[in-house]
Amino acid sequence: MSILIYAEHDNKHLKSETHKLVTAATQLGDDIHILVAGLDCAAVAEQAATIAGVKRVMLADNPAYAHQLAENTADLVLDIAEGYTHILAAATTTGKNFMPRVAALLDVVQLSDIIGIESQDTFVRPIYAGNAIATVQSSDAVKVVTVRASAFDAAQEGDSVSVETLATVIENTQVTFESDEMTKSDRPELTAADIVISGGRGMQDGEHFAMLERIADQLGAAVGASRAAVDAGFVPNDMQVGQTGKIVAPQLYIAVGISGAIQHLAGMKDSKVIVAINKDPEAPIFQVADYGLVADLFDALPEIESALGS
């Protein structure tokens, strides 16, 4: 078994998803290779090279890959795909964007967002917003798989392997990058944080999210949101937790002014401990909460802040 992992990174830092994918890959075999594609990302490749269990790291460092656009990223993976039995990427917006193209061009199915590995060809994945868990077996020669990183532990650091540079450059002739608007935050990333505190429609407006942010800073937490809060423009889209947003599984998830719709639960119900703060005692979020506080959030949040301060 030979496994290729597509590294998740932002050209500067390797993301923890990659370490988690290595753990997933070790359940498939021990010939694990990582591809790092981007621009000025040699440091990322060096970080990948020190993950325990990794045998080989390939670096494609070129302006053509600066934004990891789907078309030529998929073609780059296809260019080196021969010989691999499994190709893995994280089920992030990068992985979800290019991996189905790799599958289609290899004429194989993609196994999406897997949370478990039963054998070389059998995988476990949630369907219907996580209300059912399917065990599926693929008969294709190559398994193209996107992985829900939060379902796997991060691999440890180990001895460093050398980094090989790939010479082929594949340009994207159909799509050009215009601009991006990245949310800047000093807080941990939602999908990597040990503690997440999320606000919903009950927060009433974007300014009130400052109450969550202050608590987040006291706890070293990330701040998330429900779809309703994002749709209402309180906070940016990248904070949405749920079936169609980010999937998180922190040690502690605090839902504030969130009702607990199935689509929201799909994104957080694998958290270790769930706290819900809601003024409606009947809110469905209480059905999954380990600790529920029926209270007005505008009273409870300042109290939490001062309790943490003392």
Place this chain on the structure above:
Amino acid sequence: MKILVPVKRVIDYNVKVRVKADQSDVDLTNAKMAMNPFCEIAVEEAVRLKEKGIATEIVAVSIGPKACQEQIRNAMALGADRGIHVECETFPESLQVAKILARLVEQESPGLVIIGKQAIDSDNNQTGQMLAALTKMPQATFASAVEVEGDSLKVTREIDGGLQTLKLSMPAVVSTDLRLNEPRYAKLPDIMKAKRKPLAVMSTDELGVDITPRVTTLKVTPPPARSAGVKVETVAELMAKLREEAKVIS
């Protein structure tokens, strides 16, 4: 310009599914079915482009059992001009759906395919990307804004770190995210009119696409149950529980 919009028949998003006792699949008996919410957003976007005079014709496609015609009629009530139903007993796998759509793209030569980013039943999020790869059209997934500028397309995408704007040559494939638009409701007269709009029925054989499954579902189980915990009365009690019982904060 013609726009092709695939619409999938799925369980209504408000319904919580249950797993069959024999673990063979989920139980959809008598479940309320509807158009996949992301496909509704796709239809809406196509209709808006037509209202702006950019699109001239909207073709809605659904693949699956006969009942999928309900979702095609629904799309036509919302503004699609005609429908294509590719009839098969079950829902084909994503790659097969993409191959069927690729054949229709060959036949119809649309300037744009607007597709849902994800079907809320299988949660795969892959069909549009596969279609783009098979037809060599450029793709812009998870779109929250779409602007046609002559023969190119400017699309803003929702990505993990924020927003990204791309410029694509056309024809192209765009997949919809939640904030692209807010779909309208169909009006009664339009629902009546939709009944008379043309709907062609085809088979997968006619299109030459093999739909033999390549993925076998071994079992479908309920997720590990999470039971409700305790209610705490005060913030002080909550903090004490988190510190001393759950030990998740210090």
